[in-house]
Amino acid sequence: MIERFLQLNGQAQVPVEPRQPGVLALYAPKWRTARRRAAESHSLARALLLGAIGFIFWAVLFSLMHRVLAYFNRTPGLGDVLAVKLLATMLLAFLPILLLSNIITALSSFFLARDLELIAAAPVDPLRVYGARFLETLIHSSWMIVLVLIPVLAAYATVFDAPARFYLSVPLTLGAFLVLPAVAGTATTQVLVNVFPARRARDILALVALLGTAAFIAVFRLMRPEQLARPEGFRDLVDFIGALRTPQSVWLPSEWAANALLTPLRITERPGDAFPLLLLGTSAAAFLVMGAWVHGRLFLTGLTRAQEGGRRRSAPATGRLSAERAIPLPLTARSLVLKDLRSFFRDTTQWSQLILLAVLVVVYVYNIKVLPLFSGEDVGFLLRNVVVFLNTGLAGFVLAAIAARLVFPAISLEGRSLWLLRSSPLRLSLLVWSKYWVGLVPLLVIAVAITAGTNAILGVSGFVGAVSLGTIIALSFALTSLALGFGALYPRFNSENPADIPTSFGGLLFMMSATAFIGVVVLLEAWPVYSFLLADVEGRTLGPADWGALATGLGMAFVLCVAAVVVPMRIAVRRIESIEH
Amino acid sequence: MIRFSGVTKRYGQFTAVHPLDLHVRHGEMFGFLGPNGAGKTTTIRMVTGVLRPTAGSITIAGKDLTTDPIGAKRHIGYIPDRPALYEKLTGGEFLRFVNGLWGREGEAQQRKADELLDLFDLYEWKDVMVENYSHGMRQKLLICSALVHGPDVIVVDEPMVGLDPKSTRLMKDLLHGFVEKGGTVFLSTHTLEVAESVCDRIAILNAGRIQGLGTMAELRRQAEMGEAGLEEIFLRLTGTEQARELVASLRVTA
Numbered sequence: 001m002i003e004r005f006l007q008l009n010g011q012a013q014v015p016v017e018p019r020q021p022g023v024l025a026l027y028a029p030k031w032r033t034a035r036r037r038a039a040e041s042h043s044l045a046r047a048l049l050l051g052a053i054g055f056i057f058w059a060v061l062f063s064l065m066h067r068v069l070a071y072f073n074r075t076p077g078l079g080d081v082l083a084v085k086l087l088a089t090m091l092l093a094f095l096p097i098l099l100l101s102n103i104i105t106a107l108s109s110f111f112l113a114r115d116l117e118l119i120a121a122a123p124v125d126p127l128r129v130y131g132a133r134f135l136e137t138l139i140h141s142s143w144m145i146v147l148v149l150i151p152v153l154a155a156y157a158t159v160f161d162a163p164a165r166f167y168l169s170v171p172l173t174l175g176a177f178l179v180l181p182a183v184a185g186t187a188t189t190q191v192l193v194n195v196f197p198a199r200r201a202r203d204i205l206a207l208v209a210l211l212g213t214a215a216f217i218a219v220f221r222l223m224r225p226e227q228l229a230r231p232e233g234f235r236d237l238v239d240f241i242g243a244l245r246t247p248q249s250v251w252l253p254s255e256w257a258a259n260a261l262l263t264p265l266r267i268t269e270r271p272g273d274a275f276p277l278l279l280l281g282t283s284a285a286a287f288l289v290m291g292a293w294v295h296g297r298l299f300l301t302g303l304t305r306a307q308e309g310g311r312r313r314s315a316p317a318t319g320r321l322s323a324e325r326a327i328p329l330p331l332t333a334r335s336l337v338l339k340d341l342r343s344f345f346r347d348t349t350q351w352s353q354l355i356l357l358a359v360l361v362v363v364y365v366y367n368i369k370v371l372p373l374f375s376g377e378d379v380g381f382l383l384r385n386v387v388v389f390l391n392t393g394l395a396g397f398v399l400a401a402i403a404a405r406l407v408f409p410a411i412s413l414e415g416r417s418l419w420l421l422r423s424s425p426l427r428l429s430l431l432v433w434s435k436y437w438v439g440l441v442p443l444l445v446i447a448v449a450i451t452a453g454t455n456a457i458l459g460v461s462g463f464v465g466a467v468s469l470g471t472i473i474a475l476s477f478a479l480t481s482l483a484l485g486f487g488a489l490y491p492r493f494n495s496e497n498p499a500d501i502p503t504s505f506g507g508l509l510f511m512m513s514a515t516a517f518i519g520v521v522v523l524l525e526a527w528p529v530y531s532f533l534l535a536d537v538e539g540r541t542l543g544p545a546d547w548g549a550l551a552t553g554l555g556m557a558f559v560l561c562v563a564a565v566v567v568p569m570r571i572a573v574r575r576i577e578s579i580e581h
Numbered sequence: 582m583i584r585f586s587g588v589t590k591r592y593g594q595f596t597a598v599h600p601l602d603l604h605v606r607h608g609e610m611f612g613f614l615g616p617n618g619a620g621k622t623t624t625i626r627m628v629t630g631v632l633r634p635t636a637g638s639i640t641i642a643g644k645d646l647t648t649d650p651i652g653a654k655r656h657i658g659y660i661p662d663r664p665a666l667y668e669k670l671t672g673g674e675f676l677r678f679v680n681g682l683w684g685r686e687g688e689a690q691q692r693k694a695d696e697l698l699d700l701f702d703l704y705e706w707k708d709v710m711v712e713n714y715s716h717g718m719r720q721k722l723l724i725c726s727a728l729v730h731g732p733d734v735i736v737v738d739e740p741m742v743g744l745d746p747k748s749t750r751l752m753k754d755l756l757h758g759f760v761e762k763g764g765t766v767f768l769s770t771h772t773l774e775v776a777e778s779v780c781d782r783i784a785i786l787n788a789g790r791i792q793g794l795g796t797m798a799e800l801r802r803q804a805e806m807g808e809a810g811l812e813e814i815f816l817r818l819t820g821t822e823q824a825r826e827l828v829a830s831l832r833v834t835a
Binding site: 424 | 626629630631632633650651652654655657659661663665666667668669670674677678679680681682683684685686710726
């Protein structure tokens with residue numbers, strides 16, 4: 001029976017000519033894996049929650065766009081121009097995001113994926129490999145943009161009474177539009193990997209991507225786009241419309257795509273014009289051909305370089321024994337903390353996120369600085385103090401975002417090495433608490449710096465200043481614990497890129513819970529503090545009821561914060577003890 | 582030294598390990614053999630505390646892994662078959678980290694770590710991050726990490742996987758030396774030759790149940806196979822007829 005499995009193809013009377021697998025067949029294992037992973041990890045409750053969040057997001061975006069477009073539609077002449085401009089600008093903003101995303105995804109799918117050895121060893125036509133990997137890169141990099149565009153385009157269709165032709169042109173246009181940055185991104189990666197080894201290229205790209213995003217956010221914010229919405233800066237209306245009509249550039253695919261999409265709605269300059277779609281389609285096709293050519297020239301050498309892994313990388317000489325021993329912590333805790341710090345600062349994908357966080361903090365403080373509180377007439381003492389109070393809530397949200405990046409992934413990052421910790425004589429509570437302190441210290445520093453800084457900008461001190469500072473400190477303790485708790489409940493041990501962990505389902509759940517928690521804490525404190533300030537402004541002396549309300553509000557907020565430290569930490573310890581990975 | 586009492590592991594409806602009663606004696610090299618999916622790795626992971634048994638108990642040096650996990654784990658050095666390590670630590674830092682987990686530090690420990698690295702030709706790589714290590718080098722670093730804190734029991738899953746001939750020999754000598762000094766080794770392997778040449782006693786596991794247990798002579802008796810080697814006994818006890826056929830036909834082809 002076994003003999004028939006041992007027949008060699010070369011010895012067969014009629015050797016079987018292997019048929020080339022199709023691009024979709026090559027891509028099939030990927031989407032099957034993704035589908036099964038989704039089916040395994042998504043219970044009905046999870047699916048419903050995700051569905052609800054998605055629906056709310058779509059509904060909010062749709063209604064927002066609908067309002068704006070309906071307003072444009074009621075403004076003859078100018079409205080149509082603004083509607084086209086709005087979509088062109090959105091697509092233009094998406095272009096660099098798509099390009100960066102494709103560059104990074106292509107690195108994984110073309111050069112670092114674990115199944116590449118199998119694919120490279122199989123007698124498969126390189127062009128088909130390109131097709132399959134390109135499709136994978138395109139889908140991974142673009143799905144989020146498509147999800148955002150659906151409610152946007154739906155709003156356009158509703159407001160401007162779209163004909164059937166619009167619905168036909170949407171998939172064609174979007175398909176062609178998404179292909180362009182995908183080809184450019186994959187080709188860039190092919191070139192980069194031929195210059196740098198793949199692992200270094202990943203680090204460099206992660207850094208470039210983050211710096212790019214950070215610069216984009218910072219520059220965009222510091223330009224104060226809200227001022228551009230003031231047409232009084234233009235000489236007259238004709239000037240204003242003229243400026244709007246001018247395309248950002250005739251060479252930009254975003255402009256072609258916006259025109260191709262909106263031509264059927266008869267709001268573009270040349271309604272019914274098929275040229276933009278043709279231009280986009282033929283460009284995409286030409287790009288695909290060029291991409292395949294680049295792949296044919298560069299893929300195999302790149303793949304070889306990727307296998308070589310580059311020069312051996314020594315660690316910086318931070319491991320001096322005497323310095324290690326000087327850290328005032330018990331031996332095991334010290335070992336855990338040092339291991340986490342080293343892993344963090346040596347991993348570009350991890351530490352580079354600090355850049356993004358720094359920008360987030362700078363933009364936040366800048367926003368507080370440009371608040372119109374100081375322009376025009378003097379704003380009252382009361383309002384300024386209320387703003388300080390709201391500021392605490394917003395700073396809490398910034399902290400939650402930082403905790404999602406720094407603390408939430410801590411358990412997931414133990415990943416495949418968890419066997420060592422589980423088989424060692426280590427109390428797992430010590431592991432969780434060491435991660436807690438490693439996460440808390442930077443969070444506390446940022447929290448106190450933001451709050452003290454913004455309080456100083458707003459010129460608030462005294463009682464409200466002290467309450468806001470106390471609150472943000474308590475929030476830091478609680479948010480660190482919440483992030484660890486959710487991180488332990490929803491770990492992603494197999495994630496290849498640490499930067500992906502915060503955007504997982506658990507990360508989303510953490511952000512939602514943290515936001516709700518911050519909201520409750522701020523609400524508990526807000527009313528009694530407001531009454532206290534009001535009494536102060538009105539020159540009243542505080543009665544026992546006022547003091548009681550104040551103590552109750554602050555006390556309840558404090559108890560809530562303590563509970564938010566204790567409960568998630570206990571859950572995290574229990575969860576890690578029960579993980580069988 | 583290691584005592585299994587009714588140890589069972591179930592994953593939902595599937596039973597990976599049926600109630601297992603076994604005693605691995607002090608100073609013994611004990612081999613755990615079985616085909617793929619027999620439950621060897623599951624058992625190994627239970628002994629090291631990585632997995633919890635669904636039922637039953639495991640004691641190591643008289644300490645129950647469930648009620649006194651820390652006390653029990655102090656005695657163990659574990660070498661898993663898949664070398665998953667902290668990629669961003671250097672080999673030297675990794676061994677210091679492992680020492681820290683077992684509550685050990687100091688000059689003597691540092692010297693011991695360096696000697697182990699040297700023994701496995703890794704000393705030159707001491708300050709290089711693990712992400713640059715080959716599969717075999719990672720495996721060797723794992724072996725160093727299991728020995729560096731001075732365990733009484735070494736639990737090892739597929740000890741020779743990924744090792745070059747020199748390291749394979751070294752590993753065998755190390756295990757022998759460890760047992761001669763009174764240490765206990767609990768090893769699981771596919772390599773019948775390794776089990777036959779180094780183990781004092783062998784258990785053959787199939788579908789989560791022990792099919793044969795004892796010295797080579799005892800196993801021959803159990804399998805009623807005269808002077809047969811371990812391969813024949815293994816195939817007989819695990820009932821892998823197709824494999825036997827394949828082995829035979831490959832011999833013919835060769």
